Amino acid sequence: MADVTQLPSFTTIDLPALGQQLHTLLEKNCTALTNLLQKTSDYNWNNLLQPMEDMSAAVEKAWTPISHLHSVADTEQLREIYNTAISELSDYHMAVMQNAALYQAVAAIKAGPEFSQLEVAQQAIINHLLRDFKLAGVDLPAAEKKQFATLNQKLAKLTTQFQENVLDSTQSWQKHITDKKLLSGLPEHALASAKQAAERQQLSGWLFSLDMPDYQALITYADDNELRREIYFAFSTRASDQGPHDKKWDNSQTMQEILHTRHAMAQLLGFAHYAKYSLATKMAKTPSRVMTFLEELAQAALPQAKQEFADLVDFAKTHYQVDTLHAWDIAYYSEKLRQYAYAVSKEGFRPYFPAEHVINGLFAILTRLYGMQFTCMGSADVWHADVMLFSVSDADKKLRGYLYLDLYARQGKRDGAWMTDAYARRKLANGDRELPIGFVTCNFNAPVGNDPALLTHDDVNTLFHECGHAVQHLFTVIDYASVAGINGIPWDAVEIASQFMENWCWEKPAIDMIAQHYQTKELLPTELFEKLIRAKNFQSAMQTMRQLQFALFDFRLHCEYDTKQTDQIQVILDQVREKYAVFPTPTWNRFAHGFSHIFAGGYAAGYYSYKWAEVLASDAFSLFKENGIFDQKTGAAFLYTLLGQGGAQEPMTLFIQFRGREPSIDALLRHTGIIATKQTNKKVSTNPVSC
Numbered sequence: 001m002a003d004v005t006q007l008p009s010f011t012t013i014d015l016p017a018l019g020q021q022l023h024t025l026l027e028k029n030c031t032a033l034t035n036l037l038q039k040t041s042d043y044n045w046n047n048l049l050q051p052m053e054d055m056s057a058a059v060e061k062a063w064t065p066i067s068h069l070h071s072v073a074d075t076e077q078l079r080e081i082y083n084t085a086i087s088e089l090s091d092y093h094m095a096v097m098q099n100a101a102l103y104q105a106v107a108a109i110k111a112g113p114e115f116s117q118l119e120v121a122q123q124a125i126i127n128h129l130l131r132d133f134k135l136a137g138v139d140l141p142a143a144e145k146k147q148f149a150t151l152n153q154k155l156a157k158l159t160t161q162f163q164e165n166v167l168d169s170t171q172s173w174q175k176h177i178t179d180k181k182l183l184s185g186l187p188e189h190a191l192a193s194a195k196q197a198a199e200r201q202q203l204s205g206w207l208f209s210l211d212m213p214d215y216q217a218l219i220t221y222a223d224d225n226e227l228r229r230e231i232y233f234a235f236s237t238r239a240s241d242q243g244p245h246d247k248k249w250d251n252s253q254t255m256q257e258i259l260h261t262r263h264a265m266a267q268l269l270g271f272a273h274y275a276k277y278s279l280a281t282k283m284a285k286t287p288s289r290v291m292t293f294l295e296e297l298a299q300a301a302l303p304q305a306k307q308e309f310a311d312l313v314d315f316a317k318t319h320y321q322v323d324t325l326h327a328w329d330i331a332y333y334s335e336k337l338r339q340y341a342y343a344v345s346k347e348g349f350r351p352y353f354p355a356e357h358v359i360n361g362l363f364a365i366l367t368r369l370y371g372m373q374f375t376c377m378g379s380a381d382v383w384h385a386d387v388m389l390f391s392v393s394d395a396d397k398k399l400r401g402y403l404y405l406d407l408y409a410r411q412g413k414r415d416g417a418w419m420t421d422a423y424a425r426r427k428l429a430n431g432d433r434e435l436p437i438g439f440v441t442c443n444f445n446a447p448v449g450n451d452p453a454l455l456t457h458d459d460v461n462t463l464f465h466e467c468g469h470a471v472q473h474l475f476t477v478i479d480y481a482s483v484a485g486i487n488g489i490p491w492d493a494v495e496i497a498s499q500f501m502e503n504w505c506w507e508k509p510a511i512d513m514i515a516q517h518y519q520t521k522e523l524l525p526t527e528l529f530e531k532l533i534r535a536k537n538f539q540s541a542m543q544t545m546r547q548l549q550f551a552l553f554d555f556r557l558h559c560e561y562d563t564k565q566t567d568q569i570q571v572i573l574d575q576v577r578e579k580y581a582v583f584p585t586p587t588w589n590r591f592a593h594g595f596s597h598i599f600a601g602g603y604a605a606g607y608y609s610y611k612w613a614e615v616l617a618s619d620a621f622s623l624f625k626e627n628g629i630f631d632q633k634t635g636a637a638f639l640y641t642l643l644g645q646g647g648a649q650e651p652m653t654l655f656i657q658f659r660g661r662e663p664s665i666d667a668l669l670r671h672t673g674i675i676a677t678k679q680t681n682k683k684v685s686t687n688p689v690s691c
């Protein structure tokens, strides 16, 4: 079995040609599919599903460079190509999934004698396909089928528009400062980075953008209230009717139309609302189960969150004579309180986390745990000079895939951090194999001057998270792309592998592998590590409530959407805040207008997934706490079950196989310090509440 993986070439890319290639390929696939269906009426894996898998892989190869570059190196030209491509893809996908003859052919394979002889992964692909045909409207009468396809096409355009508005309004704002006094409080690192940004535009002084590293630095450290208020105002009103931004990027109408379109699609298929449609492919199954889960967690965390905020108010009053804390004061005084209570500043850790050492340490942890080896490929053909490419092998030195790391913030790159699959692992019809490729993208501070890039512990956590996704994608044992790696996994189970990996950032033996002072080469001193651990659960209930508010807002919005109401987005957001926020938010805050996860990403009626998966990840990690965090036997079991099987099996089945029982929320509550040691053995709840 030969490895025939071909790495994409980014330096020689001809974008217009790529757009044209995709167009031609989609047409070719449609013809090929029609021919396949006409050739025989006796369908089986080899004469129908294997060719379909091949066609999907070809589409993925043509689409990956376009979609990836659109996220990390956006240009006007690329946008045009991307928008055409996404529209054509949406049409293609609908044409395939609404093809009644194809649906019947796949159904015939499921009902036939071959099905029981197929591998579990092949059976999963057939089951997923039959489900997805229905979710694309294959059963609908012709007119409604067409309507569904048109709505789907419209949705693809709207979500792209939403994302572009966020990016454009983010990038159009900058703050030029020439009076250093205004920047009092800012760490050296942030100042140096802003100075470099100013120099790049031939300006004196310091230049700040709304990119995450700049926003975080100003909101957390700037002593000047007005400056903090100004950046908060700009950041929290991006792409909206408020704030300093051009109103041409206002997402208000786009958001309404997105919700309207999703609701109409769900109703055409007979679902009461989009949340039910969304759950048809998820682990949680019913809206009531999601709402109960979120409400139970909120009930557990709210009293402590209120107490944490009261402590912050007391602290600001006693030490800074501040009577009222505004939204733009929270991060600033929280950081002061953290430093006061734990004598630890987030910035103080940067010198111990030079990016390259952290990456090597992370790989060394994966070697120790699972035997994986990562080798840097020096002369990689990549889209930016900062990007690194690694080949990845297993304990038997067998090549398993490739990983790209693109870590630093820059213009034209979408904010946030994410991992995407370029290609998935798959066995070809002739027995050869293509290996998986993953992209890990972050937005950390780039190196400044002659120093290496220095990360905060939060950055390290983010890197571990995204590499957790990558490990799942690259170390799959499944040979069928549609359910290999991260493919085919229910959305609310995808974050298990990533959040699981974060745990190693909090263990001293692991920290000793990733932390080393960039000048003195010292390990992180035990005293500093202990401070880090003591501060770990600082304001953890407030953080939990923040995530739960996002999740409840998203879920209620998609459950309760009413075509007759026009201001429902802000109304539901306000209601959720009223019930669960521990401090007031200004009325002009337009958080929803930049909430790309649900309006542009795949988290619509699915943001709860983070917390849902965190329960499973915490509980899985608790077995490593029992057996040792580098216990290879436990590592091998985790690698084979939850990491290795991709979407071929139900996540709950895999979890029980690994853990020996169903998940309990206790591990999560203990990890975040919300309960101390008390055991309640609460299962993930199934009690119904109305939604």
Ligand SMILES: [Zn+2]
Residues within 6 Å of the ligand: 465, 466, 469, 495, 498
């Ligand atoms: Zn993630």
